[in-house]
Amino acid sequence: MTNVPETGRTSRVQIRLVMVQVLVLSMFITLGGRLWYLQIRNGDEYYHEAKSNHVQRVVRPAVRGQILDARGVALADNETRLVVSASRTALMKMQDKGKGVMTRLADVLDMTPKAVMDKVRLCDSKTPKPCWNGSPYQPIPVTLEATTQQALTIRERPEDFPGITAEPTAVRRYPAPGGARTSQVLGYLSPVTDDEIQKAKDTDSPHLRSDQVGRSGIERTYDRQLRGKAMVTSYEVDNLGRVMHQTQSDNGVPGSTLVTSIDARVQAVAEYELQAAMKTVRHEVDNITNRPYEADSGAVVVMEAKTGRVVAMASQPDYDPNAWVGGINAKDYANLTSKGSNYPLLNRAIQGQAPAGSIFKVVSASAAVRAGYDFDGKYNCSASYDMGGRSFANFESKGHGPITLGEALKFSCNTVFYALGHKEWKKDGGLTPKKDAHDWFYRTAREFGLGAETHIDLPNEVTGRIPDRQWKQNFWKANKGAWCKQGKKGGTYVEQIAYESCLEGNQLKAYDSINFAIGQGDVLVTPIQMATAYAAISNGGTLYNPTVGKAVISANGKHVEMIQPQSHGKLPIGAKTIADLDRGLRMVVEPGGTAAWRFTGWPMDKIPMHAKTGTAQVYGKQTTSWLATYTKDFVIVMTISQGGTGSGASGPAVRNLYNAIYGLDMEGKQDLKKALLLQPEAKLPKIRPDGSIDAPEIRPYVPPSPEVPEPPALAGPPAARPARHD
Structure with missing residues (x-):
């Protein structure tokens, strides 16, 4: 065996290491050069190519x-x-x-x-x-x-x-x-x-x-x-x-x-009857202005009394929502937003504001009881009420002598409530209010839910107005400058009012409280507010948030989210006062009551009916018709702007609505097969396994035959005429 010198072996190892180093260095130089070529030499070109690849x-x-x-x-x-x-x-x-x-x-x-x-x-x-x-x-x-x-x-x-x-x-x-x-x-x-x-x-x-x-x-x-x-x-x-x-x-x-919670069948009846009522009164002459009623707008609400769920809600004028599908054309848009069409996009059930008139008297009667007056005590229903040289008349200037608060609701006696409102104003200090003023009438109105949103699940609800002392002060501050500029002592009616408002528009005066007691003056309410308040009387005192939505169901039908009724308060009166109001409102549809002539033949023993008529006066306009009603299950409130009296204009439509719901004819005979909704719908629609809904067929509403013409209203002495006012 030949031995290799140690120095030779070391030299070969070193040569190999140098070759490896050179090879590695060459690779790095080549890679670096390529990177320089791609990123520096042609960087912009590749950047733009990469940029053109996008998501x-x-x-x-x-x-x-x-x-x-x-x-x-x-x-x-x-x-x-x-x-x-x-x-x-x-x-x-x-x-x-x-x-x-x-x-x-x-x-x-x-x-x-x-x-x-x-x-x-x-x-x-x-x-x-x-x-x-x-x-x-x-x-x-x-x-x-x-x-x-x-x-x-x-x-x-x-x-x-x-x-x-x-x-x-x-x-x-x-x-x-x-x-x-x-x-x-x-x-x-x-x-x-x-x-x-x-x-x-x-x-x-x-x-x-x-x-x-x-x-x-x-x-x-x-x-x-x-x-x-x-x-x-x-x-x-x-x-x-x-x-x-x-x-x-x-x-x-x-x-x-x-x-x-809408029932399409009841909704169809509500829409038809509201429109029909407005068309009818346009052919009647207003005795005050001596021209036909304009009946320019109206609304009706049908609500479940025990839950606040809305069964039907109609507003006139209305429109076809299909006009918006795919973009609205110029002509349709102009019609929907112009003054000439009276703004059909407004939902007057939640956005229409007007004085409440006599349907407000349930609030005033409640306030009187809270102030210490006996519901069954006797109060003078005179033909007029005098205050400081001014006379405030009953509607049609008719008196009924000493009556209870229940009878004051029955006859819709203004003078009883004038006197109560005036007395409470004086007790609270009049023009110089006491620090501990009770303000029972104003407090009670707010605690009935008026002057505030009802929290309905629809957008753009308005609050209405309760013109108490604080509102008077705020309103005066906001308008004092304009009043002082417009006002003129001894000028026209408007100029004289502006003059007086400039000087003392922040004062709550006696006539303010007198008018407030019958839902007049600066009072503004909406139909949904009044429906909510009357529903609370019907159900024992609970003010429910009105709701349209009832349940949300996933597309596959597997998940159901119920929208449960919620309350926003209680009426500020006890069970006895609620029962007294209930009794008084029942008398309104019984013989002698202001709505009796519209509910002739109604089966009171089977379906107790309660109602309150109202005729609200608005400066510069014809009177606004109101009718608020309820049974144990449903509340119906209707209003027609510039439509006349409550029972006269709204009465037939509300009666026809109830007849359709309960399957009644005008004589009070019931056919259960024709009844649309004997009681509120409790169940949800049937959901098929694929998530689709089993929907029943619906037939168009067939209105009842026209009523038999009434006998002449002027036959006999005034006391013998049917009580149709309010």
């Missing part, structure tokens, strides 16, 4: 949930239509801003080019309808009613219609079952705005640009539940638009179904 999101909006009545009948649902939409972003990138495309599109859709261009222009303060008030980055519907041939033409010629799509889409529909529009209760939809998208960005219910959102009614209140969550799929695409791969997918959630 595209494909959004498929969730189908909006249905709105059903208490039995499952659809009040709002969806239907599939062929929708033609335009991408404003794509059109604006074209050299002619898309005019050529829109002109060709107009020809296909049998529209004018201007009509198409108006559809895709953006709304602002100067742009009239139609215009687009949603996000400019989402597809803008041009028509929701394209024919199959029109859609095929657009899809088969994409080169002629860049930025235009035509595809089947679920579109909102308001079917008006049985003729029940339910307009102001349902509300309407319109596209989401960029501002709304930003505000909802970090919430648990963010908006997508494709969303339609509720703008009024329960479409707005329950928008989050009805809207669901859109399906969003994200793709990475290259600069040629080719999909490289899917990066993310969110399956979305369909909108939930909202079951309401």
Whole structure:
């Protein structure tokens, strides 16, 4: 064996190490050079290529949930239509801003080019309808009613219609079952705005640009539940638009179904009867102004007395909510927002304010008892009440002598309540109120829920007004400057009132309290407030929050969230006073009562009826009709602005409503098969295994035959005439 010298072996190892080092160094130099080439030498080129690869999101909006009545009948649902939409972003990138495309599109859709261009222009303060008030980055519907041939033409010629799509889409529909529009209760939809998208960005219910959102009614209140969550799929695409791969997918959630407490059958009757009552009184002459009643607006509320759930709510004038679907046209928008149409978008059941008139007397009677007066004591019902040289007359200047508070409700005697209001004003110090003034009448009104929201689940409810001492002071401060400028001593009536208001408009005067006691003066109430108060009398004293929503059901039918009745207070009177009021209100429909002539033949033994009529006076207008009624299960309150007396204008409609609910004819005979709702609907609609709802059929309302003409009202002496006032 030959021995290798140690020095030779070491030299070879060193040579190998050097070669390895050189190889490694060469690799690093090559890699570094390549990185320099890619990042420095050609960095901009590759940056722009990488930038052109981007993520595209494909959004498929969730189908909006249905709105059903208490039995499952659809009040709002969806239907599939062929929708033609335009991408404003794509059109604006074209050299002619898309005019050529829109002109060709107009020809296909049998529209004018201007009509198409108006559809895709953006709304602002100067742009009239139609215009687009949603996000400019989402597809803008041009028509929701394209024919199959029109859609095929657009899809088969994409080169002629860049930025235009035509595809089947679920579109909102308001079917008006049985003729029940339910307009102001349902509300309407319109596209989401960029501002709304930003505000909802970090919430648990963010908006997508494709969303339609509720703008009024329960479409707005329950928008989050009805809207669901859109399906969003994200793709990475290259600069040629080719999909490289899917990066993310969110399956979305369909909108939930909202079951309401509305009964479409009762709603149809309420709408018809309110409109019919208004048409009828327009043919009657107002004895004060000697011209026909204008009956310019009205409202009716049907409510469950024991829960506050709304069974029907109608407001006139009304509108067709389908007008908003897909964007409203200029003519319809003008009709809905103009003074000439008297603003149909207003829900006068929760937004219409007027003096309460005599239906307010349940509050005054309660206040009197709280102040120490005996409900069954005797109070003088004179033909007029004199105070400081001024005379305040009974309606029709008729007196009844000494009567109880129950009888004061029966005859609607103003002078009894004038005297009580005046006495309490003096006890509280009159023009110089005591520090411990009780203000029983004003306190009781507020504790009946007046002058405040009822917390109904509908947006934009108004509060009405209770003109107590604090309100007088605040109102005077706000208006003193204008009054002092307008006022003139010894001038016209308006100028004289302004003059007096300038000097002492902050004082609660005797005539303020006298008028307040009969629901007049500066008192303002809404139909929903009065329905809530009368429901509390019926149910034993609980003031419920009125509700339209009853339950939210998930799209698959597996999850049900009940919307339970909630209370916002109790009446400020005991069980005895409530029973006394109940007794007095029953007398109103019994012989001699102001509503008796409208409830002739009513089966009081089977279905006890209670009512209060009211005729409110408004300066510069004809009288406003009020009628508040209840049974053990239901409350109905109706009002007609400039419609005359309570029993005269509203009486027939309210009677017909009750007849339909209980299956009665005008003689009081009951046919249970014809009854719409003998008692409130307790169960929810039946849900099928697939989540769909088993809905019954509904027939249009057939109004009863016209009443037999009444005998002449002027026959006989005044005392023998039917008591029809208020």
